[in-house]
Amino acid sequence: MFDPRRIDYLLSEAARSMEQNGEFSQEQELLVGVDLGTAYVVLVVLDPSGKPVACEMEASQVLRDGLVVDYMGAVETVKRLKGRIEDRLGVTLHRAAIAVPPGTAPADQKTHRYIVEACDMDVVCILEEPVAANAVLQIESGVIVDIGGGTTGLSVIRDGKVVFTADEATGGTHISLVLMGGRKVSFEQAEEMKKNSALQQEVLRAVLPVLQKMASIVQANIQGFEVDCVYLVGGTCCLPGIEEVFARELGIPTYKPQNPLLVTPLGIALGCAQQM
Ligand SMILES: Nc1ncnc2c1ncn2[C@@H]1O[C@H](COP(=O)(O)OP(=O)(O)OP(=O)(O)O)[C@@H](O)[C@H]1O
């Protein structure tokens, strides 16, 4: 059942687990969610009770448009993140879950699997990304909007199941490009500006047309569906105020969890644990 307090608790535990170390005797029971994204690679580890106990992430360019473009780079990145967690927890990680965008061809799913297997983990489960996100949100109906680095993805949920998905170009990278042009800064500086709370209002004003474009992608794709609530996930939704833009543009109540960036990575491990 959708419960904002449970969601924020889980996400804050996941965020906290980026900092904490611990010793685990039952290493066989730990489960790693591996999220290979266009902007970030994120690993989240769950203990047998489903509690997040470690999280590591790195900015990355090993994927483009949801497809792996740098296989060796992806393997090295996952190995590095896995190694850091193993050092912190004093364990060896053996079992992983992964997720792919809806409609990913079997050959591309295999590439994801091989990357994780090359890091000495068994892939015990492959989920579709919106299914992973909904393992955290647990909504029965509505639309989950995932705005990552490259695209705005949306999934209409009915009776707890994904009934329609769409994914269109326009993501966090476009926001950074607009800031680069408007503020005459480098891409890296634009990425930092987005995360600087002192610049919140300025950034929101400058990128409003991009956020409106994202909302219009959702609007165009949910025609014909009864949607009573919009749920925002993905790193770009960390932007303060994006939820108000969506609510205003779509005329639909819009919910955003604390730390939307971690919803899918956490859900990959959680969704897999729920299936086992
Ligand atoms: N605090 C923040 N405020 C605004 N944007 C942020 C913040 N933190 C991260 N981002 C942006 O979120 C985006 C990455 O989000 P996410 O990790 O969900 O993407 P991804 O899964 O790697 O990409 P995709 O889903 O497109 O494959 C980047 O564009 C990054 O700049």
Ligand SMILES: [Mg+2]
């Ligand atoms: Mg993503």
